[in-house]
Amino acid sequence: MQEAHATPSPQPPVEIIGAGLTEGHMCRHVYDVVRKANVLVGGRRMLARYLGHPAQKIEIVSPLSAVIEAIERNQSLSLHVVVLADGDPLFFGIGRRLVEALGADKVRIHPGITALQAAAARLKIAWEDIPAVSLHGRSDWIPLFAALSRRPRVAVYTDATNTPAAIARRLLERGAEAFGMHVLENLHEPDERVGRYTLTEAASLDFAPLNLVILECERAPELPLRLGLPxxxxxxxxxxxxxxxxxxxxxxxxxxxxxxxxxxxxxxxxxxxxxxxxxxxxxxxxxxxxxxxxxxxxxxxxxxxxxxxxxxxxxxxxxxxxxxxxxxxxxxxxxxxxxxxxxxxxxxxxxxxxxxxxxxxxxxxxxxxxxxxxxxxxxxxxxxxxxxxxxxxxxxxxxxxxxxxxxxxxxx
The missing domain is CATH 3.40.50.150 (Vaccinia Virus protein VP39)
Structure with a gap:
């Protein structure tokens, strides 16, 4: 008589959820995914939404490699791991890195509302042709300068160093005073504030840490950029x-x-x-x-x-x-x-x-x-x-x- 062997349980996919800007932005089926989670992974602000949840909490901090190792370890134990991402996980989010590290067949993506989408709705402007540049944790300004050369509006994701004021000062140094600046602070929070400023005004102001910038050209170039300039x-x-x-x-x-x-x-x-x-x-x-x-x-x-x-x-x-x-x-x-x-x-x-x-x-x-x-x-x-x-x-x-x-x- 042959000995029976138990078939190992398949590892559930890591659920990567775009949590939008507030909990109310998540789709109804996503709430059930979060409810069943054994492990919740997210930034400090995101995890604060779920203090009463019984799941193990893993805060996303640097180095990200240690966080990924913890996700892989928990997934190997057939635990339900849910990663909570601001906005949409595949739009300047953690989604790309997790897909590359874990493999596309080991994850499931749940899209969310991005800050750019929410900002465009507040300003009542179409956003399909607005390029987004992230200065969050980055020091390369060339993508922003290049985008401003080609598009009338550009969205900028900021951080504690590359603030709206710092961006305004850098653009003034480069001669981009033809652009105005929308700063959208604490979107969808009780203290939300939306303002429009000249670069000179914005350069000397303080803004809430949670913000998105949309730069808008107010004066067309005197000499349109092209080959064969006179x-x-x-x-x-x-x-x-x-x-x-x-x-x-x-x-x-x-x-x-x-x-x-x-x-x-x-x-x-x-x-x-x-x-x-x-x-x-x-x-x-x-x-x-x-x-x-x-x-x-x-x-x-x-x-x-x-x-x-x-x-x-x-x-x-x-x-x-x-x-x-x-x-x-x-x-x-x-x-x-x-x-x-x-x-x-x-x-x-x-x-x-x-x-x-x-x-x-x-x-x-x-x-x-x-x-x-x-x-x-x-x-x-x-x-x-x-x-x-x-x-x-x-x-x-x-x-x-x-x-x-x-x-x-x-x-x-």
């Missing part, structure tokens, strides 16, 4: 890379959607500003020594809303030391007599990165190409010669622009 609009009578050379140089750079671009000797910032059109999530650093040109760069950023361009004033060789390693480097000039900036930039460029330099003198081209060749880089040179029409006697003539050599190097 030279006289960016630098009337000043130093600027001509539009045909700009177009060819940007093509040679083969700019990625993200990553970091150094624009060394940025002049009016024309290349940086048009690069912002192509680098949707990229960081663009416009380095310029001359104070007057630097002021022009800041003004052009303000006028075009190219907020992902970061002006850096200083000598290019000194400025490089404090910049993050680039994926792309552009020299608009400055290599005719001194190759030191080129040497420093080559050393810092990441493997597989591309360097493009505009040169007008043969000796400068020869020295720069020889240096790249000595490093074993793949190089090529394009000479760009073009003419522009000029009115003459009721007709037009063609006037030649100075030829420019476009040197391109790819780092192994």
């Amino acid at each position: 030279e006289e609009s960016l630098s009337p009578g000043g130093l600027i890379t001509k539009a045909p050379v700009r177009a060819a140089s940007l093509a040679a750079l083969s700019l990625p959607a993200d990553g970091t671009l150094w624009d060394l000797g940025a002049g009016s910032g024309a290349v940086s500003i048009e690069a912002a059109v192509l680098m949707e999530r990229g960081r663009i650093l416009a380095v310029e020594r001359d104070a007057g040109r630097m002021e022009r760069i800041r003004e052009n950023i303000r006028r075009t809303h190219a907020f992902s361009v970061e002006p850096v004033q200083g000598d290019m060789t000194e400025a490089m030391a404090s910049l993050p390693d680039p994926d792309r480097v552009f020299f608009g000039g400055g290599l005719s007599r001194d190759t030191r900036p080129l040497e420093l930039a080559c050393a810092r460029l990441v493997s597989g990165g591309i360097l493009v330099a505009n040169l007008v003198l043969l000796d400068g081209l020869s020295r720069a190409k020889a240096y790249l060749d000595s490093l074993g880089w793949e190089t090529d040179v394009t000479q760009l010669s073009c003419c522009r029409s000029k009115p003459l006697a009721g007709d037009m003539r063609l006037e030649g622009l100075n030829p420019v050599f476009i040197l391109r190097g790819v780092k192994p």
Whole structure:
């Protein structure tokens, strides 16, 4: 007679619940899921809703790996584990991390109302085209600057460091005073407050720790951000890379959607500003020594809303030391007599990165190409010669622009 073996009970899935902003936001069937829980996992504020619940409580704190280990351990004991997430667990929430750590077949997701949805309802605006940027526990501001360059409204999730006031100050520094700020505090709580402020007003105010910011453009850019910006609009009578050379140089750079671009000797910032059109999530650093040109760069950023361009004033060789390693480097000039900036930039460029330099003198081209060749880089040179029409006697003539050599190097 064969010995009977008990079939082990299947492990129940971890229930990840979007609890919305208040308990009343949860669907009716979710209450039954919470009621049956043996283990409740959530932030301190969320667990405070269930002080009388008999389940074991696990607070979500750093490091998150320890919390995940506790969830896995309890799930392996066939206990019903319920994770309570603010808003929706898959919208800047813990859901993605738990799916990756536990496996999609080990979890069940219950969606919830996000702060963005609730805020849009309060402001009576559609939200399907509002990008959301999270600064909660993050120090990368580029996604926010890039979103503001492209959309009239942007939602921002804040934290104790990146407060509405800190955001307002940072945007003012970048020239984004065309935006107003909605701050929605303690949504769906008795002390809820919704206010609209100028950035200058918000910069000096204190807000409740629980808040969401929606930035709204109140004045369209004076010069819409696009490729082929007119030279006289960016630098009337000043130093600027001509539009045909700009177009060819940007093509040679083969700019990625993200990553970091150094624009060394940025002049009016024309290349940086048009690069912002192509680098949707990229960081663009416009380095310029001359104070007057630097002021022009800041003004052009303000006028075009190219907020992902970061002006850096200083000598290019000194400025490089404090910049993050680039994926792309552009020299608009400055290599005719001194190759030191080129040497420093080559050393810092990441493997597989591309360097493009505009040169007008043969000796400068020869020295720069020889240096790249000595490093074993793949190089090529394009000479760009073009003419522009000029009115003459009721007709037009063609006037030649100075030829420019476009040197391109790819780092192994």
